[in-house]
Amino acid sequence: MIPTSTRMVVLRGRPGRGADPTPDLFAIEERPIPEMQTGQLLVRNIAMSVDPSMRGRLDLGEKHYTTNFEVGQPLDGSAIGQVIATEGGIPVGAVVRHRAGWREHAVVDAETVAVVDPDAAPVGAWLGILGQTGFTAWVGLKRIGELHAGDTVFVSAAAGAVGSAAGRFAKLLGAGRVVGSAGGPDKVRELVQHLGLDDAMDYRAESPRQAVSRLAPGGIDVYFDNVGGPHLVAALKNMTVGGRVALCGMISQYADNGRGEDINNLIEAVLRRVTIRGFIVRDHEDMRPEFEHTVTAWLASGDVQVLQTVTDGIDHAVEGFLGMLKGANVGKALVRLDPTWEI
């Protein structure tokens, strides 16, 4: 039976300036599914991603890589779904990655989706380690961080989706020492005992400024920055001469509250001849084939594992999103929308 309406998460209002988003800003509504046109697919969503950049999209500012969410409209974001009706050349039954998350069914343009192979890796992995998450880690280390064998790498938000991928990939790509930061003792233990980092710090218990020089006594060659703020300041003070900072994201600065650590330390970048380079992963699509090829093989060999925190059901999607912003996730934060799928 082809459905004619679907449940979706709609934005009811924006957080006030400086306020954390709360569940009452979102509503679940049932709305009609638009009629499929030539070149389109009707997809039943299996799982969707919740991302830090969605925090920026709730406000009117520009702390994200795409568009602001609109009040009264459904949210969107990366999702994986199965084609249940087609006018677009991709057969019914195919599993596709697309941008119409936050709803149970979606009509999408066939030319904008990527067909993925659910037999090559679990579908969750195509949103996580084999998706934009892993690809971000790959680009940040290889192209932006110019990782060399033997380098010391520091990763912030190292137990998160991109961070855990970056830490693991750095080791596999030949880094000498890989250290990280995360919030809370459990995550720090996970980083060292299960994710193979050489050492880690709990930034809630110890200031990055104190901890970073202890973690990397010989200095940092590559800093993979997911959080900005005090971590970035601390890293700059500890870079080796010629070190590279890959500015991936700034979750500590996404709330539109005018607060945030000033970067008054840029003299450190001068003194240490540091390269600081921001990047947005979608500008580096030329690297995707080598990334998918290598990481699929690492998954098959067991060198890399799928690490994800799954929230079940669209009714709990907002919970999964707000929880991720506060660090409730280890690895990729996902919401499963179709309980019949293993992800």
Ligand code: NDP
């Ligand atoms: P994560 O899975 O890392 O989730 C966010 C994590 O951030 C939380 O788990 C929390 O972990 C940590 N966190 C929250 N607040 C703070 C804070 N104030 N200081 C330090 N850590 C904090 O998310 P992603 O892996 O999806 O994203 C990581 C970063 O990469 C984000 O900044 C994101 O915007 C960016 N990104 C950039 C892309 C690009 O193209 N440039 C593409 C994709 C992501 P904890 O418990 O450790 O605090």
